[in-house]
Amino acid sequence: MAQGTQTRRYEQVFSPYSEEEIAKINMIKRVFEWMQGDGEFADAASSGKFSDWQLLRLRRIGVDFDIQELALFWLDPEFESEMAACMEQDAIPPALEAKVKGYPLLELWARFANRKGRLRRQTRCDLFRVPECPPLDAWRWRQILAARSELGYFGHAIDYPILAFELGDGCSVGCWFCAFATQKLKRNLDYETEGDFFRDVASACVSLFGAREAAMALLYYGTEPHDNPHYLDFIKDYKKITGYATCTSTAVPLDTEWLRSLIRFYREERQPWPRLSVLTKDMMYKIHDLYTPDELRDVELLMQMREHKRGKVSGGRILAEHKGMREREAGAYLDGVVPQGTIACVSGFLVNMARRDIRVVSPCYTSEKWKYGYRVFDQAEFKDARDFPDVVRGLIARNMPTAPPRNAKARFRDDLVYKPTEDGFDLISPNQVHHFTGRNLHSALGGLVARGDLTYDGLDDELASTDGVNPLLAGMAVKSLFDGGFMDELYTDPL
Numbered sequence: 341m342a343q344g345t346q347t348r349r350y351e352q353v354f355s356p357y358s359e360e361e362i363a364k365i366n367m368i369k370r371v372f373e374w375m376q377g378d379g380e381f382a383d384a385a386s387s388g389k390f391s392d393w394q395l396l397r398l399r400r401i402g403v404d405f406d407i408q409e410l411a412l413f414w415l416d417p418e419f420e421s422e423m424a425a426c427m428e429q430d431a432i433p434p435a436l437e438a439k440v441k442g443y444p445l446l447e448l449w450a451r452f453a454n455r456k457g458r459l460r461r462q463t464r465c466d467l468f469r470v471p472e473c474p475p476l477d478a479w480r481w482r483q484i485l486a487a488r489s490e491l492g493y494f495g496h497a498i499d500y501p502i503l504a505f506e507l508g509d510g511c512s513v514g515c516w517f518c519a520f521a522t523q524k525l526k527r528n529l530d531y532e533t534e535g536d537f538f539r540d541v542a543s544a545c546v547s548l549f550g551a552r553e554a555a556m557a558l559l560y561y562g563t564e565p566h567d568n569p570h571y572l573d574f575i576k577d578y579k580k581i582t583g584y585a586t587c588t589s590t591a592v593p594l595d596t597e598w599l600r601s602l603i604r605f606y607r608e609e610r611q612p613w614p615r616l617s618v619l620t621k622d623m624m625y626k627i628h629d630l631y632t633p634d635e636l637r638d639v640e641l642l643m644q645m646r647e648h649k650r651g652k653v654s655g656g657r658i659l660a661e662h663k664g665m666r667e668r669e670a671g672a673y674l675d676g677v678v679p680q681g682t683i684a685c686v687s688g689f690l691v692n693m694a695r696r697d698i699r700v701v702s703p704c705y706t707s708e709k710w711k712y713g714y715r716v717f718d719q720a721e722f723k724d725a726r727d728f729p730d731v732v733r734g735l736i737a738r739n740m741p742t743a744p745p746r747n748a749k750a751r752f753r754d755d756l757v758y759k760p761t762e763d764g765f766d767l768i769s770p771n772q773v774h775h776f777t778g779r780n781l782h783s784a785l786g787g788l789v790a791r792g793d794l795t796y797d798g799l800d801d802e803l804a805s806t807d808g809v810n811p812l813l814a815g816m817a818v819k820s821l822f823d824g825g826f827m828d829e830l831y832t833d834p835l
C-alpha cells in the first residue's frame with residue numbers, strides 16, 4: 341500500500357464530520373481519557389455522581405457539553421463494554437445503535453469509533469507482505485502466524501513492522517514496568533556526525549526491501565524518542581528516503597515544545613500520532629491542562645499508571661514480579677483470560693544504530709526464555725552503511741529458508757505443548773489449541789516431531805518407513821506445519 345493510501349485512510353476517519361462535530365469528538369475523547377486514567381473519575385462516571393470539582397475541571401480542560409449527555413454510562417451497566425467492543429466490529433451492533441438513539445453525542449462517538457476501528461484494521465492488513473524479498477516475506481508470514489497462535493487476540497492487533505532503528509544505546513526514562521528492561525542511556529546517535537550513516541542505512545533498506553516496505557519501521561524500540569535531540573530530524577530524513585512518516589510513541593509528554601513539534605509534524609502528515617505513555621495520574625492531569633482537546637485529536641493516551649486496572653506485560657523489568665507470563669504452563673491453559681503477552685511488534689530486524697548491531701526478532705509470548713516478549717533468532721554486527729546490506733543478506737540466508745531446511749532439527753515451536761489424541765494430535769499454545777486429525781499420518785507425524793531429535797530429512801525417512809503413511813502426503817503435512825508457523829525456527833544460537 342502506498343503512503344498516500346494510508347494517509348487517505350486516516351483522513352477518511354474524519355471526513356464525514358463537520359468541524360463542530362470533530363470538536364465534540366475531541367471533547368468526548370478527553371472525558372474517556374480521564375475515565376481511563378483516574379479511578380475516582382471512572383467511579384463517578386459509573387454512578388453519575390460527579391463532584392463540583394470534577395464538573396469544574398471538565399470545563400477547565402475544554403469539555404463544554406453537559407456531562408448528562410453521556411448518561412448511558414451510568415444508566416446502563418452494559419454500555420461501557422458495548423461501546424468499547426464497537427471499535428472492533430465491522431458495523432455498530434443494532435442493540436447499541438438503538439441504545440444511543442436519543443443521546444446524540446454518544447451516537448456521534450459510536451459512529452466515529454466504529455469507523456476508526458474499521459479503517460485501522462484495513463490499514464494493518466495491507467502492510468504485512470514484502471514481495472521484493474521473498475525469503476523475508478515467507479519468514480515474516482510464518483512468524484506472524486506463530487505470534488497470532490501464541491498471543492491469541494492480541495496477536496491480531498499488532499502491526500508487525502519490518503524494522504526498528506534504535507537511535508541511541510539505552511533509555512533515560514527508567515519506567516518501572518519496562519518490558520524491554522532497557523539499561524541507562526549510554527549514548528545517542530549524533531545527527532551532525534552520523535546523519536549520513538543513518539541516511540545511507542535507510543537507503544540500503546529501501547534497496548533491500550522496497551520503499552513502501554522499508555517504511556514499515558520505527559525509529560525507537562527499547563529507546564525513548566525524546567532522548568535523541570534530533571529525533572524529529574531523523575524521522576524527517578527517513579520520510580524523505582522512504583516516502584512515509586513512521587510513528588512515534590513517547591513517555592515524555594510534558595516537554596511542550598517538543599511534543600507540539602511532533603503533533604504539528606504528524607498533523608501535516610495526516611497521521612494518527614504521536615502516542616503518549618502516561619505514567620501517573622498527575623501526568624494525565626498535566627497533559628489535559630497543557631494541551632487542548634483539538635491539539636490531542638490524533639494523539640492516543642496509553643495509561644501506564646501503576647494502579648491502572650489494565651495489567652502490565654510481565655516481562656523485562658517486572659518479569660520476576662509475576663513469575664513470568666507462563667505461570668499457566670502448569671496446565672491452566674485457556675482459562676478464559678487472554679493477557680497481553682508482549683509489547684513487542686517488530687517481525688524482522690532490530691537495528692541499534694549506536695552499537696551498530698542487528699538482531700533478527702519477532703514477537704512471542706513473554707516467558708523466562710524470552711524475557712522481553714520477542715524471540716531473537718540471530719544477531720550480527722556491522723561496521724558502516726557499506727557492509728550493512730551484506731550483513732542483512734547474511735542474516736536472511738541463515739535464518740529465513742523458504743522451505744523446511746533439510747539438516748535442521750524438526751521441532752515444534754518452543755511455546756507449544758504436544759498432546760496426542762485418538763486420531764492425531766493437538767498443539768496447545770498459551771492462547772489457542774490447534775487440532776491435527778487423520779490417524780495414520782498425524783499420529784505418526786506428531787509423535788516424531790515431538791521427539792525433537794530428528795532432522796527434516798530424518799523425519800521424511802521415518803515417515804516413509806511408517807506403515808500406512810503416504811510419503812507424498814507426509815511431505816505436504818510437514819510443509820504445512822512449517823508454513824503455518826508451528827515449527828521451531830531457531831537455527832542458530834544467538835544468545
Ligand code: SF4
Nearest residue numbers: 511513514515518562
Ligand atoms: S518503557 Fe520505553 S521509555 Fe520506559 S524505560 Fe522502557 S524504553 Fe524507556
